[in-house]
Amino acid sequence: MAEETFRTETKGMERYPGLTAFLEGWGIFRQSLLGKIGLVLLIMFALMALCSYIPPLIDPMYNPMTGVDPVITCSTGPSRAHWLGTDFMGRDILSQLLAGARVAFMVGVSAAFMSIVLGTAIGMTAGYMGRFMDTFLMRLADMIMVMPTLLVVLILAAVFGQLNIWTIVLIIALFRWPGVSRIIRGQTLSLKQRPFIEAAKVAGASHVRIIFRHIMPNVLPLAFLFMTFRVTSAIIIEAALAFLGFGDPGTVSWGMMLQWVWKTGHMFKAPYWLLPPGICISLITLSFYMLGRAMDEVLDPRLRKEDQTD
Amino acid sequence: MMENQGNAIIEIQNVSKVYRSRGALFGVRAKDVVALRQVSLKIYKGEIFGLVGESGSGKTTVGRLIVGLEEITSGEIFLDQENVTGLKGKALKAFRRKVQMIFQDPYQSLNPQRSVLDTVSEPLSIHRVGRSADRKEMAHKVLKSVGLSPPEAFFYRYPHRLSGGQRQRVAIARAMVLNPEFVIADEPTSMLDASISAQIFNILLKMRSTFHVTQMFITHSLAAARYLCDRIAVIYRGQVMEVGSGETIIRNPRHPYTQALIDALPKFKGSGEIKQYGTLLIEEREVNGEPMGCPFYPRCTVAEIRCEREIPGLRMLEEGHYVACFNV
Amino acid sequence: MALLEVEDLCIDYKTKNGYLKAVDGVSFSLERGASLGFVGESGCGKTTIGMGLMGMLPPNGVVRRGRILFEGEDLLRVSAEEMRRVRWRKIAMIFQAAMNALNPVQRVGEQVAEAMLVHNPSLGKEKALKAVEELFELVGLQTDRIRDYPHQYSGGMKQRAIIAMSLACRPSLIIADEPTTALDVIVQDQILAEIRALQKEFNIGIIFISHDISIVADMCHDIGIMYAGQLVEYGPREDVFDSPAHPYTRALLSSFPTLTGKRTDLVPIAGETPDLVHPPEGCRFYDRCQEQIPACREKVSRWVAISPGHKALCCRCEMDGR
Amino acid sequence: MELRRYILKRLVQITIIFFVILTVLFLLFRLAPGDPVSRMVDPDMTPEDAEQLIHQLGLDKPLGIQYLVYLKNFFTGHFGISFHYGEPVVDVIWNRLPNTILLFTTSIILSALVGIFLGKIASWHKGEKTDSVMTIGALVTHTLFLPWLALILIWVFGYKLGWFPINGMISEEVWLDPDAGFIAKGLDIGYHMILPLTTLFLIHFGAYLLIMRSSMLETLKEDYILTARAKGLEEKDIRDRHAAPNAALPVVTSVGLSLAFSINGGALTETVFTWPGIGRELVFSVSQNDYPLAQASFLLIAIVVLISNLVVDVLYAYLDPRIRY
Amino acid sequence: SQAADMLKVGLLEEPKSLNVWRASDRWSWKVLGMIYQPLYVRDPETLDLVPWLAAEAPELDADTLSYTVKLRPAKWSDGTAFTSEDVAFTARLINEFEIPRYRYKWQFVDKIETPDPQTVRFYLKEPKAIFVPRSLTIPIAQKKQWAPIVEQAKKTEKPLSTLLNHKMEKPIGCGPFVLEEWRSGAYLYLKKNEQFFGSGKEINGRALGPHIDGLLFKVFGTSDAAVLAMKKGSIDFFWWGVQSGYMDDLRQNRDIRLFTSERSALYYMGFNVRRPPFNDPHLRRAAAMLIDEDFILNRILQGYGIKMHSLVPPGNVYWYCPDVPRHGEGLDREGRIKKAYEILQKAGYTWEVPPVDESGDVVKGEGIRLPDGKSMEKFTILTPPADYDPHRAMCGMMMQEWFRMLGIPAYSKPTAFGSLLEQVKVKHDFEAFVLGYGRLSLDPDYLRTFFLSRNDKRRGWNMSGYHNPDFDRIADKSAETMVRAERRELIWEMQKILMRDVPYIPLYNPKLVEAVRAERFKGWVEMLGGVGNIWTFCELQPK
Numbered sequence A: 001m002a003e004e005t006f007r008t009e010t011k012g013m014e015r016y017p018g019l020t021a022f023l024e025g026w027g028i029f030r031q032s033l034l035g036k037i038g039l040v041l042l043i044m045f046a047l048m049a050l051c052s053y054i055p056p057l058i059d060p061m062y063n064p065m066t067g068v069d070p071v072i073t074c075s076t077g078p079s080r081a082h083w084l085g086t087d088f089m090g091r092d093i094l095s096q097l098l099a100g101a102r103v104a105f106m107v108g109v110s111a112a113f114m115s116i117v118l119g120t121a122i123g124m125t126a127g128y129m130g131r132f133m134d135t136f137l138m139r140l141a142d143m144i145m146v147m148p149t150l151l152v153v154l155i156l157a158a159v160f161g162q163l164n165i166w167t168i169v170l171i172i173a174l175f176r177w178p179g180v181s182r183i184i185r186g187q188t189l190s191l192k193q194r195p196f197i198e199a200a201k202v203a204g205a206s207h208v209r210i211i212f213r214h215i216m217p218n219v220l221p222l223a224f225l226f227m228t229f230r231v232t233s234a235i236i237i238e239a240a241l242a243f244l245g246f247g248d249p250g251t252v253s254w255g256m257m258l259q260w261v262w263k264t265g266h267m268f269k270a271p272y273w274l275l276p277p278g279i280c281i282s283l284i285t286l287s288f289y290m291l292g293r294a295m296d297e298v299l300d301p302r303l304r305k306e307d308q309t310d
Numbered sequence B: 001m002m003e004n005q006g007n008a009i010i011e012i013q014n015v016s017k018v019y020r021s022r023g024a025l026f027g028v029r030a031k032d033v034v035a036l037r038q039v040s041l042k043i044y045k046g047e048i049f050g051l052v053g054e055s056g057s058g059k060t061t062v063g064r065l066i067v068g069l070e071e072i073t074s075g076e077i078f079l080d081q082e083n084v085t086g087l088k089g090k091a092l093k094a095f096r097r098k099v100q101m102i103f104q105d106p107y108q109s110l111n112p113q114r115s116v117l118d119t120v121s122e123p124l125s126i127h128r129v130g131r132s133a134d135r136k137e138m139a140h141k142v143l144k145s146v147g148l149s150p151p152e153a154f155f156y157r158y159p160h161r162l163s164g165g166q167r168q169r170v171a172i173a174r175a176m177v178l179n180p181e182f183v184i185a186d187e188p189t190s191m192l193d194a195s196i197s198a199q200i201f202n203i204l205l206k207m208r209s210t211f212h213v214t215q216m217f218i219t220h221s222l223a224a225a226r227y228l229c230d231r232i233a234v235i236y237r238g239q240v241m242e243v244g245s246g247e248t249i250i251r252n253p254r255h256p257y258t259q260a261l262i263d264a265l266p267k268f269k270g271s272g273e274i275k276q277y278g279t280l281l282i283e284e285r286e287v288n289g290e291p292m293g294c295p296f297y298p299r300c301t302v303a304e305i306r307c308e309r310e311i312p313g314l315r316m317l318e319e320g321h322y323v324a325c326f327n328v
Numbered sequence C: 001m002a003l004l005e006v007e008d009l010c011i012d013y014k015t016k017n018g019y020l021k022a023v024d025g026v027s028f029s030l031e032r033g034a035s036l037g038f039v040g041e042s043g044c045g046k047t048t049i050g051m052g053l054m055g056m057l058p059p060n061g062v063v064r065r066g067r068i069l070f071e072g073e074d075l076l077r078v079s080a081e082e083m084r085r086v087r088w089r090k091i092a093m094i095f096q097a098a099m100n101a102l103n104p105v106q107r108v109g110e111q112v113a114e115a116m117l118v119h120n121p122s123l124g125k126e127k128a129l130k131a132v133e134e135l136f137e138l139v140g141l142q143t144d145r146i147r148d149y150p151h152q153y154s155g156g157m158k159q160r161a162i163i164a165m166s167l168a169c170r171p172s173l174i175i176a177d178e179p180t181t182a183l184d185v186i187v188q189d190q191i192l193a194e195i196r197a198l199q200k201e202f203n204i205g206i207i208f209i210s211h212d213i214s215i216v217a218d219m220c221h222d223i224g225i226m227y228a229g230q231l232v233e234y235g236p237r238e239d240v241f242d243s244p245a246h247p248y249t250r251a252l253l254s255s256f257p258t259l260t261g262k263r264t265d266l267v268p269i270a271g272e273t274p275d276l277v278h279p280p281e282g283c284r285f286y287d288r289c290q291e292q293i294p295a296c297r298e299k300v301s302r303w304v305a306i307s308p309g310h311k312a313l314c315c316r317c318e319m320d321g322r
Numbered sequence D: 001m002e003l004r005r006y007i008l009k010r011l012v013q014i015t016i017i018f019f020v021i022l023t024v025l026f027l028l029f030r031l032a033p034g035d036p037v038s039r040m041v042d043p044d045m046t047p048e049d050a051e052q053l054i055h056q057l058g059l060d061k062p063l064g065i066q067y068l069v070y071l072k073n074f075f076t077g078h079f080g081i082s083f084h085y086g087e088p089v090v091d092v093i094w095n096r097l098p099n100t101i102l103l104f105t106t107s108i109i110l111s112a113l114v115g116i117f118l119g120k121i122a123s124w125h126k127g128e129k130t131d132s133v134m135t136i137g138a139l140v141t142h143t144l145f146l147p148w149l150a151l152i153l154i155w156v157f158g159y160k161l162g163w164f165p166i167n168g169m170i171s172e173e174v175w176l177d178p179d180a181g182f183i184a185k186g187l188d189i190g191y192h193m194i195l196p197l198t199t200l201f202l203i204h205f206g207a208y209l210l211i212m213r214s215s216m217l218e219t220l221k222e223d224y225i226l227t228a229r230a231k232g233l234e235e236k237d238i239r240d241r242h243a244a245p246n247a248a249l250p251v252v253t254s255v256g257l258s259l260a261f262s263i264n265g266g267a268l269t270e271t272v273f274t275w276p277g278i279g280r281e282l283v284f285s286v287s288q289n290d291y292p293l294a295q296a297s298f299l300l301i302a303i304v305v306l307i308s309n310l311v312v313d314v315l316y317a318y319l320d321p322r323i324r325y
Numbered sequence E: 001s002q003a004a005d006m007l008k009v010g011l012l013e014e015p016k017s018l019n020v021w022r023a024s025d026r027w028s029w030k031v032l033g034m035i036y037q038p039l040y041v042r043d044p045e046t047l048d049l050v051p052w053l054a055a056e057a058p059e060l061d062a063d064t065l066s067y068t069v070k071l072r073p074a075k076w077s078d079g080t081a082f083t084s085e086d087v088a089f090t091a092r093l094i095n096e097f098e099i100p101r102y103r104y105k106w107q108f109v110d111k112i113e114t115p116d117p118q119t120v121r122f123y124l125k126e127p128k129a130i131f132v133p134r135s136l137t138i139p140i141a142q143k144k145q146w147a148p149i150v151e152q153a154k155k156t157e158k159p160l161s162t163l164l165n166h167k168m169e170k171p172i173g174c175g176p177f178v179l180e181e182w183r184s185g186a187y188l189y190l191k192k193n194e195q196f197f198g199s200g201k202e203i204n205g206r207a208l209g210p211h212i213d214g215l216l217f218k219v220f221g222t223s224d225a226a227v228l229a230m231k232k233g234s235i236d237f238f239w240w241g242v243q244s245g246y247m248d249d250l251r252q253n254r255d256i257r258l259f260t261s262e263r264s265a266l267y268y269m270g271f272n273v274r275r276p277p278f279n280d281p282h283l284r285r286a287a288a289m290l291i292d293e294d295f296i297l298n299r300i301l302q303g304y305g306i307k308m309h310s311l312v313p314p315g316n317v318y319w320y321c322p323d324v325p326r327h328g329e330g331l332d333r334e335g336r337i338k339k340a341y342e343i344l345q346k347a348g349y350t351w352e353v354p355p356v357d358e359s360g361d362v363v364k365g366e367g368i369r370l371p372d373g374k375s376m377e378k379f380t381i382l383t384p385p386a387d388y389d390p391h392r393a394m395c396g397m398m399m400q401e402w403f404r405m406l407g408i409p410a411y412s413k414p415t416a417f418g419s420l421l422e423q424v425k426v427k428h429d430f431e432a433f434v435l436g437y438g439r440l441s442l443d444p445d446y447l448r449t450f451f452l453s454r455n456d457k458r459r460g461w462n463m464s465g466y467h468n469p470d471f472d473r474i475a476d477k478s479a480e481t482m483v484r485a486e487r488r489e490l491i492w493e494m495q496k497i498l499m500r501d502v503p504y505i506p507l508y509n510p511k512l513v514e515a516v517r518a519e520r521f522k523g524w525v526e527m528l529g530g531v532g533n534i535w536t537f538c539e540l541q542p543k
């Protein structure tokens, strides 16, 4: 009888396991204050990134990199034409800030995506293949892990010349996979031991089938969780690099804006220029971080708030 | 059906298993674990064979060796008189259609990301049996036979929405869907409540009676073995101590270890009869140097000097009752 | 005066879906030096009773009503600080998962000593450790293992250490929640023997919780059968096992394979335990009961005395009794 | 005994890893476009001068020979001569290293201690206001963009309020004064350290707080906490004596693992505050294409991270009796 | 000890090295310049050479091709006398060790004689215009201090390396200050040199001190820290250009005075004229037309700079030729595009979408084709990286945009310095680049170095690959012409040729703004290159 009611309740959705899982996850996510704050912030930044296309359409002087206000030749505070003021060349800070959001998303998401793809692939290979492959890959991971990524990118930037933003993204991805791969490897190792994998083996499943049907679906959520944390670190590394002057000079990123403020000596007198990029970098990392923690709660059944008192 | 000799479906001969610790480069090698030592067993067609022993005695290892989840260290395994030791590739796949396994922990043996239908029909798709509609049909049938009805209600459920008993049924269904000849059930009820266990026991019995599946039932509970099994083997530290028909082992245990085991069990039905505790075993006896004799020697109450040096082989006491002890 | 008298104890857990009635209207009593066993399927509320007695319910657990009279004092009315003092000194508990009940980074001896020192700080560490040695001898542990860490102990030794710890303050009541679940039969046998001997020696009351009927049957004078948060049958061991009154008890017994006696077919209990957030109106066992009558469905069952000290919570018994 | 073996094994591993890094660095810098000589843009520098210098620097030798020289230099412990300073790289590094160690270890220890302490408190008040404030505060400070935070601190405390010095680590008034004693000099360094230390502290303690908090929450669910409570221990004692020591273990590991990450922050802080340490030297030498110096600084940092990871592991084993290698 | 009248000077970076033969960075020279002195220095106003360690102007004997220099009586800071031996030692050391950067100024000196301690005579192999302005202005090292080091170095496998890598802890010089203490990473303290030859004397009409007790060089690392120190009064002089962002702030402070000086600097864009498309002077001229120097000056430099019309900075009044072709002077952006279009159109370039449409309006040009009909390939403008010089990187960005307006597919690519120079100077694999010099020698010999056909080789200075026999001839002649006025004619001619062929387009010459605290010291001497010059430090007086 209990079964009967159960069936009618969820009959429609049972066939769409992805949707059910998503809705369930969303239910938990919604309870998390951090998650909500993070999401709101993130949406804000996404809007900023979208809006970044608008100002140059209004007037070429709002082009974040090359546009200058014809009458303003030095850094000025907020005004009607420039809501956040202008930088030392008379470029609009708001347009730069918006363009920076776009770059941050691009850098963060693509670097994170690449590094988790890499990390997941390597972690799964190492964990599943074991033996020599495992030792080799994990030593490699150890080695890369002990390297301070920023400094590595810095050295590469110095050695191979000013790096283009995509190269930076690639390098960040190349140096940020070990953390992911270690976790994924651990997960794979423990999954490999699980009876359901053995059951599949006993049923005659091939390695390919086990990896793709049984292990991958179980590690992917974790990989995606890590993606949010990787996004923050990628954004920070790019920003720091740009701040030190090793960023892609053809890109207006927040780190670059901070570098301009700092290097052109405006930092004491132009708070309207110093504050926004820094706040943006900090907030976007905060938002991804919060999102990650909230997702962590969704994914980690131990933290599920069954015993929620409220 | 008890002693249809010569019709062994599974025969394992002198099988040993050593887990070698694989020290990392420059690492310190831990000690090798001898999980099984020279184990020989025969399992006859149509019977339920019980393997009983305390934790760590090597019960699971026997099962895993038979289904080929673990590489055998020495010895041979035969399925229908055919040597199936160390099969690879196609042969292994073919072998796996015939031999299946049910695992101990129903919470762990189902992939949380796959629905019941996926799980149950997976062996079919691995072995390319039928089309997807046929597979669904077969899954339907097998789910029904393990008592999950109506099966449609369970098709799209995920393991986390199933109770322990239901999960174990799905696991049994998965093992049964290929119509195997031989199934190993590794403590299928140790995580379940008594009332649910009884359901599972009855399903296993039904499997035997309706599908004629030979089974090996691994358990640490002699009571369960007694209920289910035609024959029972008692195993201690990787060695078979005693083999015999269920009733013989329970009523007439000859090996001191089996006796201790039976004595240690609380027996409640005979009311008023409060049992005596902990009399049969002695504290671990010191063994000098490498243990080379009977594994039970250190705790045995009737041990002699010989037991410390020699490993007793299985001796037939009477038809179908074998004991590995010098003193009986 | 009974050592412990529990009246109409109701414990709820607050959950997302509503109040989960984990323990509902449980009453029993225990004399000094006597033992009482609770048996039931997983999730029927055994542990919850134990925790309720210790005043250690999880944050979302609430005692809805009832009384717990311990040595004449209602433990539900005392302050948190007083309750803390009662714990271990008067009532000790051996937990379900003994394997993890010891702090992995502290030496076992220290943990046992701590139990004494908490309630008797003036004892001093030296003396406490001396006392620990005695305790170790009592439970059959080698005294030179006092300075070891828990991970150096085997399962059985840990359980013994915990028993030693439970005796540290010579309590008058010990609650043993599945103390042998993770152990092998032979070790279990030894531990149970130990507990019984000690109980006799120190005249301790024991509440023994297990899902294994056979163990409880061997260990306890009185048995309480629990189902879905309720005590459904209660009485001396002989009565309950020889002439079980409640259909659930009967079903439970017949689903349990035995070593002795005739080899009979097991009769499993069909169906599953009810949802405790929305328990059925009438008898909670109704859905699974083989002997159900329509009245069970509507009427809330009442206690029926079968024989002196033996009672059951069942409509049918009530009718039959009449 | 076992521990010693384990350490030995790890040391061998570290040596191998180190060799790989050593070689990769060599190749990286040698295969890079542009040699240090072509950087000299002074028109007074004739092509002949350039060839001469290249010869003197040994850059015209075959790569294999250069590698051997590089290895020899490394093992004789002098890392070659800095292109920029013209001094042996070791001298430069030894000069900077103590400064980095001073700033870095102080900040790590301080933030770990405070983080652990606050994390403990936050977890204890889970769900209450204290907890939310601490968690959110930790999240916010932890995700602040470090260079920006440094600039803001400079702006507020250096420029607006003028309370603290914003660069370097000593002031000449004190150090040129012959009467200034040891204490005065120490205080002077401490005074200069306030802002950089605050920066690093603010960034790091949040991470430790969060880890400690969640680890503590995990620990509080363990059965031995139930035992402790059943024993009648006071809540304070349960927290401090049973939960915290266990919960702090993951924090120890995370200190080790996040070290590489913290070093990034350290380098940025040193750069912004001109703290004469290895991190700043690395950033500077990189921008100056001073390969030997950059190489050596990086190697040193790698060694420090590798060794501290080992130390953390050993410490972990020491703190957690379950772990025996 | 801390002297009362100590001038505190802010430095951005620490000196690299106090070994005069090695030091090539400006930070080292700011310190070394206080210690090591040359024979002749430049007058702050006329920029003419005035005798410094020398007693009078060099005497040329045209027959023997020899110069005789009389020396002033002077003492080294350790108290020993400064003699002709020291001068000869220095010159011989340079030639013997072939010390980079110095060698080329001395290799043509055949023989050096020291008739007496106060006289030194140099015999030249051939006439050389640069001898007096370049060779005789090198710092003189003390024989006593360096001779043992030299002996040591000669014994080693790589003498030059050994010499250059010698760590000089306490350099001895004849300058107004001596090094007292160097605390690495923090400061250098220089004491007044009691033995300074100029003390109390009047040289070049200036009463020399030094009137201050010491110099303290504080290393800041970042401009903001230095500017803050300046405002607080903890330094008196920040020896580095103040960025425009700080200026308002500093200007408001009554105690702070800002000096704006011209510099002898050259920032330019160079082309690879060895291969298409920039082997065509029309295209180069069009490029010169497109580049909006006013924008660069007003926006990027914030007005702190002067326009460069020629490759010699206008501040170098004697050699600067005011009469060169000025590309695009006075035109606005549209005018420039139209003019450039015109030039290219005439030269045979074609477009799919011409940048000027029929109605004469400027649109974005597309699909430019070379006169031979091939479409112009994408090319990169290599610029120094933004961290090294944001101005030049920014100029690159802007030029890329301007070129694209005309349909020229330019890509600005800030490149690490090493790899930029590798491509430009060693491999000659590039199309265009932006480089520059912040401290260009006042002698215009570099014009010759940069464009002589002979110098178009690996690591050679003719990076553009410019070949012009006329130019070569005039240039070679200028090198030998020892009469100043005659040489000027030739130098002017060279400038004209270059600005017609534009292998390099001069972009800008930044001005230098330096800040000093006015309340403590007076007597700052303004000069090309800023107030931080030897005259200032010799003349500065406490108020």
Ligand SMILES: Nc1ncnc2c1ncn2[C@@H]1O[C@H](COP(=O)(O)OP(=O)(O)OP(=O)(O)O)[C@@H](O)[C@H]1O
Pocket: B019, B020, B033, B034, B035, B053, B054, B055, B056, B057, B058, B059, B060, B061, B062, B220
């Ligand atoms: N993968 C392995 N590596 C090393 N040793 C192993 C491994 N698997 C099992 N062992 C060891 O082999 C012995 C037998 O193990 P096995 O799992 O067969 O026992 P079991 O009888 O099934 O025990 P349980 O009742 O606890 O399931 C044990 O001592 C165990 O520690």
Ligand SMILES: Nc1ncnc2c1ncn2[C@@H]1O[C@H](COP(=O)(O)OP(=O)(O)OP(=O)(O)O)[C@@H](O)[C@H]1O
Pocket: A306, A307, C013, C014, C015, C020, C022, C040, C041, C042, C043, C044, C045, C046, C047, C048, C049, C058, C060, C096, C211, C276
């Ligand atoms: N903290 C909690 N919050 C909500 N529900 C809980 C909580 N703890 C236990 N429960 C629920 O209360 C009921 C009784 O739990 P309890 O642990 O007392 O059962 P038990 O009889 O001890 O079971 P087991 O034999 O599995 O130990 C169960 O349905 C359980 O799911």
Ligand SMILES: [Mg+2]
Pocket: B059, B060, B061, B186
């Ligand atoms: Mg097993």
Ligand SMILES: [Mg+2]
Pocket: C046, C047, C048, C096, C177
């Ligand atoms: Mg329980």
